[in-house]
Amino acid sequence: MNINSKQHQPDIIIIGAGIIGLSIAYHILEVDPKLSITILEKEKVLGVGSTGKGTGSIRYQFISPIHRQLSLLGRDFFVNFESAFNTPIWYLEKGSLLLAVNEGLWNQLQLTTEQAVAESIPMKLLDREELIRNYPYLDGDRFLGGTLCPWDAYADPYAVLAELYAAVRRRGVNVYFGQEVTKIILEGDKAQGVETSQETIWSPLIVNAAGPYAAQSAAMAGITIPVQPFRRQVYVCTNPKDVPKANPLIIDLASGFYMHQEANGKTVLLGGTDKDTWPGFEELVDKSLAEDFFLTAIEAIPSAIDVKWLRTYTGICEQTPDFHPIIGEAPGLKGFFLANGFSGHGFMHAPAAGRIVADLILNGKTELIDINLFHPDRFTVRNN
Ligand SMILES: Cc1cc2nc3c(=O)[nH]c(=O)nc-3n(C[C@H](O)[C@H](O)[C@H](O)COP(=O)(O)OP(=O)(O)OC[C@H]3O[C@@H](n4cnc5c(N)ncnc54)[C@H](O)[C@@H]3O)c2cc1C
Missing domain, CATH: 3.30.9.10 (D-Amino Acid Oxidase, subunit A, domain 2)
Structure with missing residues (x-):
């Protein structure tokens, strides 16, 4: 699909239509349904990335307390999913x-x-x-x-992904497939938009939810992350x-x-x-x-x-090197958010990631969790 960039200036651009990108869009619109969101996905169809390959396990048993906290933040989402969305995801504890x-x-x-x-x-x-x-x-x-x-459970990752996709589409999110982000447009220390394989799209808020390609997307903004x-x-x-x-x-x-x-x-x-x-x-x-x-x-x-x-x-x-995700605004670059490096747990931690990033974008902070634990600062280096 061709986007007319002059008319198309969403409030938020999300790079990647995997479970993380869709969960972020869904949770932002739960709080503020008036915001316009565009998701750009390089593949031609849904579910080709990591999410479609996942085993679907949802766990609370983790040696890392951080992982346990993320799982707890997503518990209601998974437990109530089938009744809230009226669709089967084969959830089984x-x-x-x-x-x-x-x-x-x-x-x-x-x-x-x-x-x-x-x-x-x-x-x-x-x-x-x-x-x-x-x-x-x-x-x-x-x-x-x-x-x-x-409590540890199973749910079908593709079923969850497909229903979240349908849910955000119903709420007006544009999801463009076959649109690879090739450049992040910066002005000083602010994100301004992206260039894709087809168009230039302007927005002051960009979320990197590019899964295994997160480091490549961050590098387009001059940010190094060890994903x-x-x-x-x-x-x-x-x-x-x-x-x-x-x-x-x-x-x-x-x-x-x-x-x-x-x-x-x-x-x-x-x-x-x-x-x-x-x-x-x-x-x-x-x-x-x-x-x-x-x-x-x-x-x-x-x-x-x-x-x-x-x-x-x-x-x-x-x-990531410490197996914990990187979540938050990129240091020194306003308007460029990272939700990356979920280290084998991105499906079960997608609801938490969505809630946290929605909070950070809409309120500038979050009370859900100690965000310093996920701060990109622990790894990132600004190159320019
Ligand atoms: C074999 C396997 C088993 C797993 N089992 C589990 C499990 O049991 N439980 C669990 O919680 N997790 C599991 N995981 C991990 C989980 O699948 C991932 O952590 C999660 O899917 C990551 O979601 P994502 O949205 O970040 O990535 P993805 O689903 O990969 O989505 C990112 C999207 O971004 C797109 N993209 C990338 N770069 C660009 C660009 N420049 N422009 C536009 N689009 C771009 C990609 O095409 C992709 O569709 C498993 C993973 C694998 C591989």
């Missing part, structure tokens, strides 16, 4: 299990449980006996214990025969291995061990990793030896 293989991790889980319970998160410790009694398919010799949180893209490989397999339906998400903290059972109870998504890959946008499946991967899977769930490997896909995750 099936819980998740974090598993410890050594004393160090077990002690960490004990401390995390204490903190989480104090924050009203119903996280529960399970010693080895309880773990194996309740989840007999786990390797009883490997795990010292684990934790369970019944790097990492390939993540997901193995789609038949359900291990002794794992019951509606089983919690399993995470082996030592190896990173996870098993997410799909809603049908017949297939599982396995992954999580490829933490040491190099940054890059290469999405090709690397089958040479499979042998080591399945050996790790079998260490946690011995019956995984019999699963049928159906297919493999990859997605790109955007990551």
Whole structure:
């Protein structure tokens, strides 16, 4: 679609129509429905970025208190989504299990449980006996214990994305597909607009929600942010025969291995061990990793030896060095906001990001969370 730039001067431009960009638009309009918002998306269709590749897990169990706070800020959004939007997202609170293989991790889980319970998160410790009694398919010799949180849930990322897209369109947001932002227009220390592959669009407020491409978009404004893209490989397999339906998400903290059972109870998504890959946008499946991967899977769930490997896909995750996102106005550049680097948790933390950025843009501050924790200042360098 062609935009007439002379007539088209939205209050806010958002770069990227992933879950973060759409959540920000949605939450801004919840507060001020009169604002005009334009979202620019380089791909031709919705859901081609990270969001469409996500596993859909929503977790409250995190060792990092910051991650727990972000999850809590989004809880109502997910719990009430189906009734509020009258659309299915296959939301299911099936819980998740974090598993410890050594004393160090077990002690960490004990401390995390204490903190989480104090924050009203119903996280529960399970010693080895309880773990194996309740989840007999786990390797009883490997795990010292684990934790369970019944709030931890699943929702279909594409279903949430599609409904948010419909919701913001209903509220008058223009979403232009096939429009790559190629330049941020600056005047002194202020953002003034963008150039896309087709047009120039003027606006004093620009939000960088470009997912794995966040560093590239920030660089157009002379801002350096350490958000790097990492390939993540997901193995789609038949359900291990002794794992019951509606089983919690399993995470082996030592190896990173996870098993997410799909809603049908017949297939599982396995992954999580490829933490040491190099940054890059290469999405090709690397089958040479499979042998080591399945050996790790079998260490946690011995019956995984019999699963049928159906297919493999990859997605790109955007990551910061401390695994916490960067949220806020870029230092030294008025009107350029960053909502980037969600480090594998951008789906579950999208409602929080939307609320926080809406607050920062509309009120100049937020009481929702200590924003200093996410301040771009902790990494950014202004180049010019
Ligand atoms: C395999 C995998 C599993 C995951 N599992 C989970 C999970 O279980 N739970 C969870 O919470 N998170 C999960 N994640 C992470 C989550 O998917 C991401 O953190 C989240 O989708 C990021 O959303 P986003 O909107 O920032 O990025 P994206 O969805 O990638 O959206 C950014 C958009 O910006 C567009 N864009 C980029 N540059 C430009 C430009 N210059 N001009 C215009 N448009 C541009 C892109 O095309 C893209 O559509 C997973 C990720 C992967 C890869």
